[in-house]
Amino acid sequence: DQQVKQNSPSLSVQEGRISILNCDYTNSMFDYFLWYKKYPAEGPTFLISISSIKDKNEDGRFTVFLNKSAKHLSLHIVPSQPGDSAVYFCAGNSNSGYALNFGKGTSLLVTP
Amino acid sequence: DAGVTQSPTHLIKTRGQQVTLRCSPKSGHDTVSWYQQALGQGPQFIFQYYEEEERQRGNFPDRFSGHQFPNYSSELNVNALLLGDSALYLCASSLAEGSGNTIYFGEGSWLTVV
Numbered sequence: 001d002q003q004v005k006q007n008s009p010s011l012s013v014q015e016g017r018i019s020i021l022n023c024d025y026t027n028s029m030f031d032y033f034l035w036y037k038k039y040p041a042e043g044p045t046f047l048i049s050i051s052s053i054k055d056k057n058e059d060g061r062f063t064v065f066l067n068k069s070a071k072h073l074s075l076h077i078v079p080s081q082p083g084d085s086a087v088y089f090c091a092g093n094s095n096s097g098y099a100l101n102f103g104k105g106t107s108l109l110v111t112p
Numbered sequence: 113d114a115g116v117t118q119s120p121t122h123l124i125k126t127r128g129q130q131v132t133l134r135c136s137p138k139s140g141h142d143t144v145s146w147y148q149q150a151l152g153q154g155p156q157f158i159f160q161y162y163e164e165e166e167r168q169r170g171n172f173p174d175r176f177s178g179h180q181f182p183n184y185s186s187e188l189n190v191n192a193l194l195l196g197d198s199a200l201y202l203c204a205s206s207l208a209e210g211s212g213n214t215i216y217f218g219e220g221s222w223l224t225v226v
Contacts, residue, residue, distance in 0.1 A: 004154075034215070043116070043202055043217040044155070089154050098145065098168045100204075100215060102154030 003027045004092050006103035013110050019077040021106050023090030026071065030092035034100065035064060035075050038087045047088075048075070080110045114139055116205050116218035124224045125193050133188040133221045137205030143167075144186040145215070146178060147202040155202055161186055162208055190223075198225045 005024045013019045023033075031052040036044035050057040050064045050073070057064050063076045077084055087107045091100040117136045125131050137144050143162045147155035157170035161180035180186045184205075190197055200222055206215040 006154075036217070041219075043118075043219040046214055046216060049214060091154075098143075098160045099157035099170060100145075100147075100155070101157070104152070104154045 001026075002103075003030075003101045004090055004103040006088075006090055006106050008106050009104070010107040010109070013080045013108065015082055015110055015112050016079045019075075019080045019084065019108055019110065021075040021077075021088050021090075021108065023073045023075075023103055024071060025073075025092050025101075027092060027094065027101070028071070029094040030101075031095055032093045033064070033066065033073055034091045034093070035062075036089045036091065037084075038089060038105070044089060077108075080108075082110050082112055084108060085110050116203055116216050118201075118203050118218040118221050120221055121219065122222045122224075124226060126226055127193055127195060129193050130189065130191045131193060131223060133190075133201050133203075133223070135186045135188070135203030135205075135218060137184050137186070137203075138216050141205035141207055141216070142184050143206045143208050144180055144184065145204045145206075146186070146188045147204060147217075148172070149200040149202060149220070151199075158188070193225045195225050198223060 034049040035047040038044045066073045087105040089105045090103045145160040146158040149155040159169040160167045164180045175191045177189045200220045202220045203218045204215045
């Protein structure tokens with residue numbers, strides 16, 4: 001069963017605009033969430049994370065928002081740059097387990 | 113500071129054969145996990161090793177086995193290969209103890225089973 005869902009397989013945004021990538025989860029035991037970025041033929045690169053005790057975490061152009069009641073999180077990229085074009089994966093993790101549970105990814109294309 | 117390194121990067125095997133993939137964790141990390149990523153899917157957890165023992169296992173058959181060495185490096189072995197085992201195999205390393213620790217991935221080993 002898919003415990004983490006990324007319902008948008010792809011997203012296209014103009015350079016300089018905001019990119020918003022969404023992620024939903026079903027497992028209420030998740031207490032830590034991570035976003036990874038993946039270029040073709042490379043492994044996933046860690047981007048940003050958030051603990052369930054927070055509702056927002058910011059790192060430069062990247063901000064992750066967590067809405068625990070809705071079991072929803074989103075990654076905002078502002079401003080978007082062509083180099084941000086990649087597949088973005090959302091993952092959840094619980095302290096009672098060690099596995100990262102990944103969504104299927106959203107392919108972001110930032111056009112000039 | 114070397115990140116997570118994996119070998120080989122690409123390999124082709126025949127159905128029924130066995131394969132061994134290798135991983136060296138990021139410097140200072142003691143925990144290694146393995147993931148399988150099929151085309152168009154997110155990575156799926158295979159198992160995690162800590163202190164040379166399998167600490168947790170995902171929903172994968174016993175054909176998938178692993179090992180962790182005293183220097184924290186790890187191997188993933190897959191026996192009796194099936195066509196469906198064709199995937200990107202990712203190694204990830206972290207410090208021990210549950211969530212809250214960032215997990216770093218290697219570039220992966222592409223396995224093609226023909």
